Structures are given as structure tokens and as C-alpha cells.
Amino acid sequence: MINSNYEKILEKIARISNLGKEEIEKRIEAKKSKLSGLISKEGAALIIASELGISFENEKLKINELIPGMRKVNVVGKVLNVSTVRTFKTKGGDESKVVNFWIADDSSNVRVVLWDTNHVAKVEEGKIKEGVVVEITNASMRDNELHLGNFSDIKISSEIIEGAVSEKVLREKKISEFVRGEGVKVRAFIVQIFEPRFFNVCPECKKKVDKEGDLFICLTHKKVLPEKRAIVNFVIDDGTDSIRAVLFNDAQISVGFTDFENSDKIARIKQELLGREMFFFGNVRLNSFFNNLELIVDNAKEVDLDETIKILEN
Ligand SMILES: [Zn+2]
Incomplete structure (x- = not known):
């Protein structure tokens, strides 16, 4: 269970690259120690995948399959605990907004952060609120949070999510x-x-x-x-x-x-x-x-x- 994400990435790299699992694991370990152990095995595997030209883009993932460092993530989840919208000043002096909430599916949950004005507006207008299901495309995993920028999209989904995992998953x-x-x-x-x-x-x-x-x-x-x-x-x-x-x-x-x-x-x-x-x-x-x-x-x-x-x- 612990390394199921890692195993998944390993499988995928092996399948697409025609390298043996042993060889791939050797490269992952080497990458990890080169980075002084500051990244996880999963993170190192993602770098190896990207070096080999393998991407996880455009695949719809379950929330428990999200890994820090992943880009162009697509995921569907039920909205929980929406924060209040906060306003802050950017370095250039412009006013900007940020809001966060959690989304859950039947595998896990993750904190989502919206930075784009158009996305934040959907929260302000009450379209995105607790209980609705959203489809997120093209987001990035920063540490353990899913961040949506200008190139990401979020829209209301008609998908029904049963057994959404709402308690904090450690x-x-x-x-x-x-x-x-x-x-x-x-x-x-x-x-x-x-x-x-x-x-x-x-x-x-x-x-x-x-x-x-x-x-x-x-x-x-x-x-x-x-x-x-x-x-x-x-x-x-x-x-x-x-x-x-x-x-x-x-x-x-x-x-x-x-x-x-x-x-x-x-x-x-x-x-x-x-x-x-x-x-x-x-x-x-x-x-x-x-x-x-x-x-x-x-x-x-x-x-x-x-x-x-x-x-x-x-
Ligand atoms: Zn005091």
C-alpha cells in the first residue's frame, strides 16, 4: 500500500521505455542520492520518467495517485471546506486573490488552491461551493497541494462521487x-x-x-x-x-x-x-x-x- 504510487510509476516507465525494472530502480536511487535525499522515491521516479520522455499528462487520476511534483494533473472531486477568499498584493503592486478548499473522491482528499481571478470568481459567485463535484484539468502538485494557475481549468462536473473520503488522510x-x-x-x-x-x-x-x-x-x-x-x-x-x-x-x-x-x-x-x-x-x-x-x-x-x-x- 505504502508504495503503490511508486509501483505504478515504475510499471509505467518499464512498460513504455522497455528498460528493466531493476535498471529503472537503479536510476531512481541514483537520482535520489544526487539530490541529497531531498526528494522521495516517487519524486525521483517522476524525474526519471520525464527524462525518458514519459508523461502522466492528460490521464484522469484518482486523488491518492497524485504525487508532489506532478504537472498537468486531471482529477475529479467533491468540494469540502471552502476557505474565505483572501486578497493580497503581488510584487508588482497589483491586487490578487487566492482561495483554497479540499476535494475528495473515494480514494483520498487533497487541498486545492485557486490563484486565477476567473477561478476565484466561481467561488465568489457561489458556483463552486461545498458539496458540488468539480473537474480540474491541467493543475500542478506543489508539495501536497493541487495548484491551479492561468492555464488550468475548473468546472462543475455532473459526476456522482460516492464514499468521498472526507477525513484527513495520513x-x-x-x-x-x-x-x-x-x-x-x-x-x-x-x-x-x-x-x-x-x-x-x-x-x-x-x-x-x-x-x-x-x-x-x-x-x-x-x-x-x-x-x-x-x-x-x-x-x-x-x-x-x-x-x-x-x-x-x-x-x-x-x-x-x-x-x-x-x-x-x-x-x-x-x-x-x-x-x-x-x-x-x-x-x-x-x-x-x-x-x-x-x-x-x-x-x-x-x-x-x-x-x-x-x-x-x-
Ligand atoms: Zn495577547
Whole structure:
């Protein structure tokens, strides 16, 4: 399941190019390491496909077949969660608009971003709204979002979509396959835990506040009695690679890191967590300071041993 997209691309390259799968995989691995592992196996496969003159253009795809980096994507989906239209100024000083929403089919869902005035107008006029089915052509996958520019098209479709997947889909991935911008689920061991760091937030707006003398100042709420917050960093490892995992409030609670009162308690919790294997759910983001990927954890769950055994037995 995990690599089904990758397998699909591999099949297609093999079929059209007359190269053996082994040869193609060798080229994919070489491409990946040439790019310092910054792209996924799927992404590297797409580059190899394009180098061989093979395109996925003009094929209607299921949403779970969309891969970061794909161009000229055609897809049909039911509209969910339409955002408000935002206006912004372009570099040239012109006013421009952007709106986003999710579309779902029976395989998965994806966030769609409209940049073209004519497309945005369809939302403003209420033609594109929650529940309608749209057909999108010629869009591009940027990270894990489907972007529509001037050359793309979106129109109302009469297709009926049953069993649209509306809950957030997190694909289980290996750390070595992580791509910036995607939501993932990963099963990994906690191999290192750093000392928690603390900062202060405004009790009203929860934004970070700075200390000025003896006072804490929020830009909006002025003098405040701040709330203390912790940030916890792990290194997690799944055998393919390791990555820094960053945990804020809810994520800390989900791993049992709830008490920061004194260093003894912190040491005890660290002791309990170190070496534990868990499922981590979150978003992969680029840490621009270190220029590497990190996982912002939303939630973590115990690995259910019974379930694992059931899967192995089948
Ligand atoms: Zn405030």
C-alpha cells in the first residue's frame, strides 16, 4: 500500500521505455542520492520518467495517485471546506486573490488552491461551493497541494462521487521517504530526547510574549501574566532514517510528557520514553535554520501489539 504510487510509476516507465525494472530502480536511487535525499522515491521516479520522455499528462487520476511534483494533473472531486477568499498584493503592486478548499473522491482528499481571478470568481459567485463535484484539468502538485494557475481549468462536473473520503488522510511513510509539506504517519523509535525548552505566551491570544524588565508584554494585550509553555524535541528513527520530531502542547500530552515541574520528573519521563516505539502523526516541514526536514508532531499513539500480530498473521 505504502508504495503503490511508486509501483505504478515504475510499471509505467518499464512498460513504455522497455528498460528493466531493476535498471529503472537503479536510476531512481541514483537520482535520489544526487539530490541529497531531498526528494522521495516517487519524486525521483517522476524525474526519471520525464527524462525518458514519459508523461502522466492528460490521464484522469484518482486523488491518492497524485504525487508532489506532478504537472498537468486531471482529477475529479467533491468540494469540502471552502476557505474565505483572501486578497493580497503581488510584487508588482497589483491586487490578487487566492482561495483554497479540499476535494475528495473515494480514494483520498487533497487541498486545492485557486490563484486565477476567473477561478476565484466561481467561488465568489457561489458556483463552486461545498458539496458540488468539480473537474480540474491541467493543475500542478506543489508539495501536497493541487495548484491551479492561468492555464488550468475548473468546472462543475455532473459526476456522482460516492464514499468521498472526507477525513484527513495520513499516509504511512518511511522517514527516508518524507517530503516537505506532507502530512504523514510513521512508526518509529524515540532514540534521543532533548531537554525541554520553555517560553511564555499571552493568556489571551496565546502568542509568544517577551520579557521587558519584570513585565511580560503582548503586542495586543499589553502587560500580561504569561502562561508557561514547553517545546520538546525528540529524534525518532524507523530504520530507514532518523528525523527531529518537534512536540507542542497536545502532542506532548499524547506521549505522556505532561509534567515539567522539576528536573527529576522530567528525567523520569525521559527515561520512560527513551527507546519506545510509537506511531507519530504530523507534518513534515523544512527547518530553514538547519536546512533539514523535521516532523511537527500533532499526535502520537502507542503501537498496538495485538493489531501488529494480526497484520503479521494475515
Ligand atoms: Zn495577547
